[in-house]
Amino acid sequence: MATQQLGPEDEIEVLEQVEFSDSDDDDINYAAVQLSDSEDDDSDEDLVSALTSLQKSKRGSPAAHGVPMTAEPRSGTEVRPAVVDDFIRNFLIKVGMERTLDCFNTEWYELQSKGKLGEEYTNPVPDIYLRNQDLDEQVVTMRKEMEKMKAIAEKARGTWDNFRKQRDFHRMHHKRVVQEKDKLTLDLKHLHKHYLSYEPTLKELQAKYQVAMKEKMLMRLERDRMRARVEEVEAKIKVLMDSKVHATPPAATKKKPRKGGDSTLPKDDEVINPFADLDFDAPRVESFQLKKAFRAHLNSVAGVAFHPRKPVLATVSDDETWKIWSVPNGDAVMSGEGHKDWVSGVDFHPAGTHLATCSGDSTVKLWDFSRASCAHTFTDHTQSVWDVSYHHTGDFLVSCSMDHTARLWDTQSLRCRQTFRGHVDSVNSVCWQPFTNNVCTGSGDKTVSLWDSRSGLCIQTFYGHLNACNCVCMNLRGDTIASCDADGVVKLWDVRMVAELGSMSGSPHPINCVDFDRSGTRVAAACDDSVVRIFDTQEKKVVSELRGHENAVQTVKFDPEDKRLVSGSSDCTFRIWA
Structure with missing residues (x-):
């Protein structure tokens, strides 16, 4: 069996290369193979999985890097995602559509050999469970975000209602203030006119007040002069009275009080x-x-x-x-x-x-x-x-x-x-x-x-x-x-x-x-x-x-x-x- 190694980007070892042509289709006889359910599911995938595991074990083994192996490597299995053609084959085998499977294989390999299949037809088929899980997670995330957005929207609605109420209140208050301002302005004009009507009277009263204050000051000066004169006269009278008292016998002074008779306290x-x-x-x-x-x-x-x-x-x-x-x-x-x-x-x-x-x-x-x-x-x-x-x-x-x-x-x-x-x-x-x-x-x-x-x-x-x-x-x-x-x-x-x-x-x-x-x-x-x-x-x-x-x-x-x-x-x- 001849082997051919592909480039490093392919990382697949080819055991045997076989070419098919249109002329050979009549010479090949396809025999029906009886497969069990488990074998039908994994028949095409076991070979690819085995090769992939082998390549990984070779690259990851210590011997591949020049390190001697001291222990036996642990065996393991890995499920490789199925490509589109394998997925279709498995489906036809499960259903039992053998003639359709023969026609599909013939046309598929023919188109693949001619290079008429694009990359979107040769990529692995997504795992429906993983995709469903991703979709479920996305749905949960979107629901949470929707709830948050809903709460934010409710809060914004409440804030907007408050702002609207405040706006209405301030608008009404502004109208009232404007009305009061107009009223006060009108009252000030009336008071100004009223004050102007009293201004001549105020000037006249102020002049009278100044005249009265001058007269009061003059009267105080005259009062002080008269008080000084009265004190002087009282001093002279006191001196005269004292001299008269000293010239009068004591008995006479007792019998004659200065202003009138002494009062008597009641018993x-x-x-x-x-x-x-x-x-x-x-x-x-x-x-x-x-x-x-x-x-x-x-x-x-x-x-x-x-x-x-x-x-x-x-x-x-x-x-x-x-x-x-x-x-x-x-x-x-x-x-x-x-x-x-x-x-x-x-x-x-x-x-x-x-x-x-x-x-x-x-x-x-x-x-x-x-x-x-x-x-x-x-x-x-x-x-x-x-x-x-x-x-x-x-x-x-x-x-x-x-x-x-x-x-x-x-x-x-x-x-x-x-x-x-x-x-x-x-x-x-x-x-x-x-x-x-x-x-x-x-x-x-x-x-x-x-x-x-x-x-x-x-x-x-x-x-x-x-x-x-x-x-x-x-x-x-x-x-x-x-x-x-x-x-x-x-x-x-x-x-x-x-x-x-x-x-x-x-x-x-x-x-x-x-x-x-x-x-x-x-x-x-x-x-x-x-x-x-x-x-x-x-x-x-x-x-x-x-x-x-x-x-x-x-x-x-x-x-x-x-x-x-x-x-x-x-x-x-x-x-x-x-």
Whole structure:
């Protein structure tokens, strides 16, 4: 058997080459061969598979590369894909179409020998299972991608819906803004025209204002000149009076007072407190709210006082003035100037005919409403005066000062009738025990004292504050004193038992002023942290906090009927709570 080796690209060893021609077709006899099913399937493929395995074993064996073989190679089989003609032959054999097989072989080899068959007819037939597997994988992959695309499409649809809604909203908003802009433009044009109509009036008022300011300055200059002349005349009169007093016997001076006869303090058994047996309902301070706020002065509001009969309110300020306002409208009724320093305290005469004020210029002034002028000035204090308070008869006035004293003034004879000495620091607050002749004072020496105005002696002193006492007040029955200090503590004192009833604290900031209501069960406190706190004297706790001031609250006062509360602050305002 002759062998012929093909090129390396073919890698097939040919055992025998046989040529067929058209003339030989009649000389060849084809005999039918009986094949089993298994042999029919693999008859044509076994030879090719065997040759392929042989070639691979030769190329991959160690002997082929010059390496001696030390072990026997392992045998293996490989299924080679069937080519087109083998596939057709196998199919015809399976079906049993022998004559068709003979015709196919004749024509196939004839066409192959002539080179009329293309490469697409000689390539292996794809394995249908592998192809199906590939197609299944492609289908799965395409389904997954389809699901992803579907999710992306749904998300895009939702995003598009949101964008469309936002677009509609912004379009509507833009239309509304354009409408508002047009309306505002029209309003501005109307206002501009309206302003132009008022411009001549404004210029005229401005000219009048300048003229009035000039006149005011001239009047102030004239007032200062007159004040200097009055002081000079008063000094001369005082010198003349002193010389006259020294020339007159002492007995004569006692019999003839300067302005009028001395007033007499009533006896204790002659006066009965009308509120001693009365019970008042506590005001509903929990529901108090800010009703009105008034910018009353150019500086801090230091004190307030209610008129005993009319709905008016007096305020004093660090701007050296006092003013009277209607309540609750807040209309200015009257104002007064005359003090040369801040005004700290104010009180109405029980009859409502006079007003008493005290100041940092060490004076106490009495103002007469009928004459609209200062009726008298008390100048015996040597330092700033903090507080004043009228006696229930209206014939006496008590004041306290930084000179460590409190003084009793006679409003009839216009002189100092008594000086209360005993405190070792500034006396910051003073008040009368209702319908008695006793005076209560609070001092920077951390004590609260009760004085007999007839003898000028201290009746009792209450100890307990740990810091300077800023204010004292008494309830209408006259049996309880409320005092506050710089530590933010309010203390209650029993006058009859001479004992402390309790202590209340609502803030670590100083408390500047306290005031009782008519029932004596509520105490309002003006605190340095801009809050007005109201305490329950029975439960010793805060029941209400009134917030609204922008600076420290300096003073607080209940009106005579407990319908409202007024507070004054360092923010230059007083506020009405109801």
